[in-house]
Amino acid sequence: MTVSVPTAVALVPAPALVLHAGSLSGSLQSVPVPSWLVVLSGGGLIGASFLFTTLVTDHALIRELNDRRFGLPSPALLRAATRRAIRLLGVVGLALVVVSGLFGPENPVANLAVLLVWAGWWAGYTMSVYLVGDTWPALDPWRTLSGGVAWVGDRLGTGLPRVDYPERLGAWPSVAGLLALVLLEVVSPVAERPRVLAWVVVAYTVVTVLGAVAVGRDVWFDRVDPVARVFRFYGRLAPLQRTDRGVELTVPGGALTRANAPESSDDTAFVVALLWVTTFDGFVSTPAWRSLARPVVDAGVPALLVYALALVVGFTGFLVAYRLAARRARETAETYVSARFIAGWFVPSLLPIAAGYHLAHFLGYFLTLVPALAASLATPLAVAPDLRLLVLPGWFGTLQLGFVVLGHLVAVWVAHSLAFAVFAGRLQPIRSQYPFILVMVFYTMTSMWIVSQPYVAPPYV
Template identity: 40%
Template sequence: MVQSLAWLVASVFVVDTVAAANGLTLSKGPRDTLAIPRWLYLTTGGATIGASALLASFVTDRTFVRDVHSWSRALPTVEQWWEPMTWLTRGLGVGALALAVYLGFTGPELPTASFPILLAFTGLRAGLPIATYLVGNAWPLLNPWRTIATVLPAGFREYPRWLHRWPAVAGLLALVWAEVIFPVSTVPSTLATGIVLYSTMTIAGALLFGPASWFDNADPLSVLFGLYGAVAPIQRHNGTLRVTPPGSGLRNSDVVSDTSDVAFIVALIWELTYSGFITTSAGATAIESLVGIAPFEVVNVETRAIAVYTLLFLCGYAVFLCAYWYAGRVSRRSTDTYVTVRTIGFRFAPPLLAIAAGYHLAHYAGLFVSLSPALATALAAPLSPPANPSVLSVPSWFEGLSIAAVLVGHLLSIWVTHAVAYDVFSSRLVAIRSQYPFVAVMIGYTMISLWILSLPGATPPYLP
């Protein structure tokens, strides 16, 4: 909620540029034409998920499933150098934040040479989440707002428990909406204004309620990296780092403890689906058609477009969220179990994070590789940006990597869902049957994502 208000305030300051698109992250180039019919391509992807669920159902040995997910190996201890490294990392985070604001207002306007834009989108939007779910979560150390709040007097009021993580859900949706509507990846000063507003609201909330409560519940970036970190193979347990099978952390019952956690996870999946859709030819056509029939003829076309983008974003999220909870209801009804829909929904939500990670890798791996030289140059010499920053051309086989990322994410989700079902239900048959509605939802997610990846790319209309 706080982040939502921050972005609404931001719209007052940048109203003249509100119709500019986020070109760095939303513009897409043309894709190669499919060599096979699209219906066969989509059916094959959906069948792959269905077949993997069927194969997983044959693994009925509870001991084997438990042993696979409980395996771990401790990494070498780091007590001697952990504290100095911690403060060094925190100092780098605070320094990067200060430079991003300063260079946003005074630095070059070229997006691929702008330190704040490269740091925010190539680093924070693309690279760091990839490192988080593939390796481990380092955001608690890098988080500059948490570092600042830690050294200041804080905790004047207790965080309202009834809010849970709903502020983080509202904040995530507001950030994604702002990424689409505002030119935050093309105009450094607009991004810097957003960073200042976000920083003000975040530090104020952390000082009011305490850093631990705020960043564990209300800050969307901290919640995002914390959930993505549950997918990673490196986990921290009792002060030590341990290597575990990827996704094993998703089996823990404490990953999701409230309806707001489910809403946040579904939002992660939907925002990537939405961002992918509006950058395709079909998405552009749909937006143009909806803007043409929008019953707001008294306002200009840009305002109507913003309304269409917003309604599509919110309505699509509502559909995704309702589909998930409906699957929970069907699961309980089909198994005739004493376990409540709420409990089923909580336990089966964490595996969706593997799907979100696959979606993210599919959408942002190419962006990160393409702009990584420019990011490296900006980090090495932020005050002396090159006139012609280096940008790599992503090879065509990256399209295959995107498809593979979507499928692998779903396959991992299927396996973790299978393991969770055996934790929740004592009967093997009930455990297997409980998964069917969620597998159906996953197949739907898969086919939608593969369909989006198969469409020609396009720039979102009315957001030049």
């Protein structure tokens, strides 16, 4: 069923479609059960799933289930041609965003730049990364452009001076970058004003290309660029994985259980930040946030400062809570393994939760805007003559709840598998999971509460 744009906007407020596109709040279709029942049911289901997984205590069986892989044919010539085509597609897509953002229609629902960035890329493409496989290293236009700039500079002898990346920084710049991007999305009209979006993309392009050329593409996209790192971590959840033996089909989430070493403290912080920013983007669109922020802003505190403090304080709280859970897990497991090791070892289990949050919101968002995106691709600089939006059925809200729960169920299994990979016996791996399961139950109940809240546009930005 489709409806014209004016009717669709009347049925679905424009901010719910475009502004704060990453928000969980307001994304849930009506569900015929009370919010408190949704929250308690979600937490109870995660607890019950943990009890169920404790029945699987055979180390060899767990490894066998997670290590099932099937190699897929991938001729070298086909790989090279496909890679070049994907790189060209990425650069063309970036050019379309800039040109249509600057010169296309100002209506965000009719502008290709807005639709391509939020619906096509951040919604649809991101889902493909964790549901299918990570193609971003080939598609990434900034990686392609920086490689081209470096090649031209080397040939002409006028390349930018190289800078040694400070090792002490690690991947912390990507953590700060991810938080900054989400703050920009929340406090600015970047999701509803095509001109603003285009200039933000131009600025990001300049910084990324120059930075990658200066410190080296491998270093920049491995440690600094938050977008590349988001897709890399999401890609580890996908069933298609690239290995030394080529492309392999594996159990979804299986690659997360095959770690040889714990994640570093900066990588741990990045995964926690990835989980937190989704929660934050939903929370600031709830009535509860409005009631908390209104008195502070009315007292004269700048709204930007309020949002920034909430973002940083919330991330710090999530990270501290996770590290405390790791410390407590060391005690419950009665092990000499350090709490830092445990935190880095178990943090991949948070990735299915983040993916579940993303899928719960963005599948409906993507499906709703696909007709408009397709129409805008045909006329990138003008309003499409037959611009339509898809209206989803009422039962879609229940499906969204299922995505949130499914992500947490996969997380429980990943944590269970990681525990049996590092601890011996049967009881010690199970005891090590107690604190993390409590954290997951808390995350589940929080996210279920957020998605069940009515959407309230942040009024102070």
